[in-house]
């Protein structure tokens with residue numbers, strides 16, 4: 001009897017919470033449809049002047065370039081298009097650290113950890129933005145819009161992004177977001193992913209809430225149409241446009257090589273690109289796809305697949321130009337330095353389950369209703385001279401943004417609701 005009552009009660013509470021949740025979604029939608037636009041965008045300058053950005057650098061502690069070959073000086077104006085589920089959080093940490101170290105000016109989001117994704121990027125989404133403001137680094141999740149981004153950055157800014165094999169990306173997004181994508185809720189059975197891929201059209205609807213997470217997510221992130229048919233000539237045109245916008249495209253699959261090219265392009269040091277893999281998922285939660293399902297996933301994400309193949313070719317041409325042997329040496333050196341840092345900073349020699357993370361400062365954001373994202377425990381007795389660098393290298397995106405002064409109230413509200421409803 002009382003058990004029954006308890007059940008009833010908890011279901012009422014659940015519904016109440018869902019109501020609040022929906023209200024929250026409505027609130028977000030309201031914000032999305034009413035981005036506080038600057039008055040008159042047509043009268044804005046097309047790009048911010050180089051002189052203004054160089055002013056930002058006046059007190060930059062740029063290390064003197066010691067190498068003989070290097071006439072270059074470190075590049076500080078950077079646009080990183082942070083794609084979803086591509087190891088981009090690890091790159092973000094590298095950029096945050098570099099920016100902090102050199103006192104660069106970040107264009108940060110307000111109230112949350114992205115620029116009102118999935119609505120297209122607008123300058124008005126930048127924290128404390130005023131017409132004509134210039135920044136050094138833009139690096140948080142957004143739906144890319146080149147013309148808008150260009151207004152924030154000097155003309156010499158380096159545009160960078162990162163891609164990942166579309167099948168792995170699709171699998172990852174499916175896992176990470178399925179509870180946030182209502183159209184997956186009615187897929188029955190153990191292996192929802194396989195069921196979906198076997199007949200996507202019977203579940204998918206282009207207009208359904210958050211459906212973009214499940215189709216050509218890369219194309220969507222780049223501000224492109226993610227529903228183009230495989231034979232649509234606009235796919236090739238869009239890819240060609242992107243190849244003109246981006247100076248360097250990194251690959252999750254060739255992450256170390258990518259960072260070496262990044263270092264080379266930006267004239268940075270190996271120290272600048274040291275990293276611990278952040279936001280990785282527990283191995284057991286990764287679905288291994290059969291070759292048949294892999295083929296279906298590629299077909300379903302054809303635009304992303306073409307994008308990936310295009311840049312894969314240009315990537316390896318760059319590695320060739322850089323020198324294969326030189327690349328091998330550099331990668332080995334990076335690995336050596338990374339494991340040195342791991343030895344210095346991390347307890348138990350590697351990533352651990354979220355439940356085992358003792359210090360909440362290092363607890364990464366988890367998907368709805370799960371705790372599959374791994375994190376680290378920092379060693380207790382770190383040599384004081386390494387303490388700060390260890391802390392920074394281990395700090396997940398949300399906590400790092402907080403420390404950079406972003407309030408994140410919407411993200412936190414969402415996080416609280418997500419835990420209240422599903423745990």
Ligand SMILES: *[C@@H]1O[C@H](CO)[C@@H](O)[C@H](O)[C@H]1NC(C)=O
Nearest residue numbers: 036037038039040124130131
């Ligand atoms: C919009 O333009 C009007 C008139 O020029 C000005 O008074 C107002 O402050 C502007 N608003 C914003 C948000 O820039």
Ligand SMILES: *[C@@H]1O[C@H](CO)[C@@H](O)[C@H](O)[C@H]1NC(C)=O
Nearest residue numbers: 038039040041042043044045
């Ligand atoms: C924008 O500003 C320009 C010049 O300042 C003005 O001529 C134009 O009418 C304005 N447009 C709108 C939509 O307010």
Ligand SMILES: *[C@@H]1O[C@H](CO)[C@@H](O)[C@H](O)[C@H]1NC(C)=O
Nearest residue numbers: 057058059060061101102103
């Ligand atoms: C540069 O910054 C440091 C502290 O970060 C400060 O002590 C120094 O006075 C600054 N130099 C200039 C030229 O502003």
Ligand SMILES: *[C@@H]1O[C@H](CO)[C@@H](O)[C@H](O)[C@H]1NC(C)=O
Nearest residue numbers: 282283284285286288350351
């Ligand atoms: C994850 O699983 C794959 C295949 O099941 C295995 O090859 C790999 O070594 C595992 N990685 C870790 C870190 O356990």
Ligand SMILES: *[C@@H]1O[C@H](CO)[C@@H](O)[C@H](O)[C@H]1NC(C)=O
Nearest residue numbers: 165308309310312313316317
């Ligand atoms: C990417 O390029 C490398 C080197 O040419 C090649 O081995 C690999 O198969 C390519 N990957 C894809 C998915 O095309």
